[in-house]
Amino acid sequence: MERRDFFKFMGATGALLTGTSAQAASHQPDFDPNEGVGVLTDFTECIGCRECEWACKDAHNMETPPLETYKDKSVFAEYRRPDENGYTVVNRFPGKGCGEIDLDVKVQCMHCNDPACVSACIVGALVKQDFGPVTYDAWKCIGCRYCMVACPFEIPAYEYEVALDPLVQKCDLCITRLEAGQVPACVEICPRNAMTFGKRGDLIKLAHEKIAEKPNKYIDHVYGEHELGGTAWMFISCEPFEEIKFPKLEEASVVRLPEGIQHGIFKYFIPPAMFYGFLGLIMNLMKPKSEELPESETEVHHD
Amino acid sequence: MTEHAMAVPLKQKYFTPGVWVLTALFGTALVIALVRFLLGLGAVTNLNTQYPWGIWIAIDVASGVALAAGGFTSAFLIHIIHKEEYHALSRPALLTAMLGYTFVVLGLLVDLGRYYNVWHPILPSMWQGNSALFEVGMCVMTYLTVLYIEFIPIVAEQYRDRVNLPIFKFLNKPLGRLLAFLDTKMGKIMFIFIILGVVLSFMHQSSLGALMVLVKTKMHPLWWSPILALEFLLSAIAVGFPMIIVESLAASRSFKLKPEMSVLAPFARYVPITLGLYLATRFANLTIRETWGYAFDGSLESWFFLAEIFFGGILPFILFLQEKVRRSPLLLFIAALLVVLGVVFNRINVYLVAYKPVYLAERYVPTLWEILLTVGLVSGLILIYRFLVIHLPVIHAGRKTS
Structure with missing residues (x-):
């Protein structure tokens, strides 16, 4: 780092x-993102118990009602998104799962290999750590919310109701737990082992093995393997991802073009310097003859 | 016989009924800003996770920067390629740019969640060279400083022999001497700042467009393009002169001066060139990217696009080509205002209308408070402008009351 x-x-x-x-x-x-960590979520294993939502809040010292209350299934009535009060949510897509049953879908920050939020951040408050997580340093943040505009998955949330010290909020892949040698809280609590934590490269292999093993169960698509240059969090499903509200994205990273433009224009700071020199030259060459008297020169540039 | 000597303080009464209205609007904005700082952005705005940016960014910041383009475009015309015949327009344009950028920063401070950290981008440990916003931030900070430096001679010229402080009388003499020194010497080095201002403007005007290149997956193809940076630069250049025209005619009217038509009419001939270049680039880009189809699909975006292009581009382009329009204060004002509103419309379109949240619940519509704050900031700018042109030599006199 x-x-x-x-x-x-x-x-x-x-x-x-x-x-x-x-x-x-x-x-x-x-660094090679495949050497970093990631998580593979198998939606066909998820039962919508929402214990991961509780574990996430617990791990991040956020306010939460007791674990038992998460058995309440009424929240599935409407589609929910992660927000400043919870970094992950599970949504239920009735009848979308493998046959007749429901498909439960957990979402959180994807921890992109080429994160748009990191590229956007004006002060480097958002950082892609070598080993996978995209983390946020509140101390640097100026609260401009460009990261939120930039995120193709609409993940970063913001404390609009906080007057002083509002924060951008998103999943940090439980970086403090990772550094202590533990797995992310949501992965640990999952009673169905729907999530596998590991090296991204290994997870891609595992995902394809699972699909090859049961080609009738899964659709042949590991979401996150290639999307926008790949993400650390990946998914397999029995339903096409567009059907469970995952944005359809191309493989090319979104950050290359703008960063290329930025570095092209300012390469070694030469283009602006040359432009400055060019304008200076024109200014001198086009100076009207009468202005060459030493004293009146002051007046030309007076304002 | 130097031209600038003709710029004089207008010495008129400050308060008129219109000024009282602007004062009330500005006061309202201050109250809204106070509520925002006490209760947070959520209390007064409709911003949310889907729409992190609203009109405070699209109008106060993005449009504000574009409309301050009169500063660098006129600096180029008058000081770099020495079209001295337009000298009368120089100081008003400089003042507008200076106040424009000042209010861009004020508007930004209201919008920034952690405004007390606004200075962070200047710390080398936080530099983020990949971010177009970083480039915008650094350039705006530097350019604002340059504009204030360029304004010093105007203050020095007015007060060098008139320093009269109420309590610190002993300072009168040294201050007067300093101002006299600045008045005579600053002109010699001013070219450094004039060129710097043009370079900085090219850089951040374009970067405000480059900013949205990153947002490709969430933007409507009628506005997203890899050359957004170039389009923003060209539209800023195109709006520079029309903004100066609008402001000159508005000031003439407000101060009951004769409109400066002898300067403005020939000046307006440049507009079809700059505006035409911008429009041609937009059209070529839409053609190459094969996105014209979206312009006629009947969606909300298509109507906004057509309105922007026609009323803010094609119509004023045709108007500016007419000699009759360029010679009539009213028609010229209308044509120039169309370009100004067209560029504001473009910034709103790029930042808000073209922006498609992934999980759209409902479209962003600004609250009354957001609108009133924006209106109030513009009012505040006009109030300070009026105050300064009354007391400082900015506007050319020698023009008779009409």
Whole structure:
């Protein structure tokens, strides 16, 4: 992590001041996302007990009613999204699951390999950690909400009702638990083991094995393997993902083009400097002859 | 015989019925801002997870920056390619840009959730070179400073021999000497800042468009494009002169001066060039990207697009080509206002109308409070403008009361 920060710092410094290397600041992953961690969720295993919702709040010290109350199935009446009061939610799609039963679908931050929120963040408050999670450093955040505009999955939420110190809120893949050698709280509590935590590369293999084993049960699509350059959290399902409200996305990362433009325009800070010189040249060449008297020069640029 | 000597303080009465209305509107905005700072953004806005940005970003910030483009476009015309015949327009444009950017920052501070951290982007440890917003932030901060520096000579010229402080009388002399020094010497180095202002404007005007390139998956194809940055730059350049025209004619009317038609009419000839370049780029882009079909599919977006392009682009383009329009204060005002509103409409379209949340519950519509804050900020800008042109040599006089 620290090494990455260092390179980014050097890159930004270089790009803006000394002109040593604009490339270092551009989004070239200096790690293999498949070596980082991720989670594979098998929706066919999910029973909609919503214990993961409770475990998530518990792990993040958020206010929550007791675990028993999560047995209430009335919340499935409407489609819910993660918000500032809960980083993950389970939705039920009646009759969408493998045959006649319901399909329960847990959503949370995808922890993209090329996160748009990280690319957007004006102060680097959002960071893609080498080992997988996309984390948020509230101390840096200015509350501009560009990350929310940028996120293709509409995940970051914001404390609009908080006057002082409002935060951007989203799943952090339980980074404090990971650092303590534990798995994410939702993964741990799941009574059906619907989620598998592991190395992203291994999870992709596992997902394809599961699909190959039961081709009639699963559709042949690991959501998150390729979407927008891939995500750390991936899913397999028996229902096409568009049917369970997952956005249909192309494989190309959304951050490359804007970052390419940005670094093209400001490469080594040469283009702006050249433009400055060019304008200075025009200003000098086009100066009217009469203005060349030493004193009247002051007046030309007076305002 | 230098031209700038003709700019004089207008020395008129400040308060008129219209000024009282603007004062009331500005006061309302201050109250709304107070409520927002005490109770949070949720208390006064309709912003939510689906729509993190509303009119405070689309109008106060994005349109505000575009409409301040009169500053760098006129600086280019008058100081860099030395079209000295338009000198009379220079100071009003500079003042508008300075106040425009000041209010962009004020509007941004109201919108930022953690406004007390607004200075963070200047810390090297938080630089984020991948973010177009970072580029916008740095440029706006620098450019605002440049604009204030460019404004110093106007203050110095007016007060160098008139420093008269109420209590600190001993400061009168040194301050007067400082102002006299600035008045005579600053002109020699001002070209540094004039060029810098143009470069910085090119950079952040375009980056405000580049900002939305990242939002590809959530934007309507009529507005999203890989060359949004270029389109934002060209539209800013196109709106610069019309904004100066609108403001000049409005000021003439308000202060009962003769409209500066002898300057404005030839000046207006540039508009079809800049506006035409912008429109041609938009059209070529839509053609190459094969997105024209969306313009006629009858959706809300298609109507907004057609209205923006016709009323804010094609119609004023045709109007500006007419000699008759360029010579009539009223028609010229209407044509220029169309361009101004067209660019505001474009920024609203790009930031709000084209923006499609993934899990759309209901479309964002601003609250009355959001609208009143925006209106109040514009009112505040006009109030300060009026105050400054009454007391400082900004507008060219030598024009008789009509």
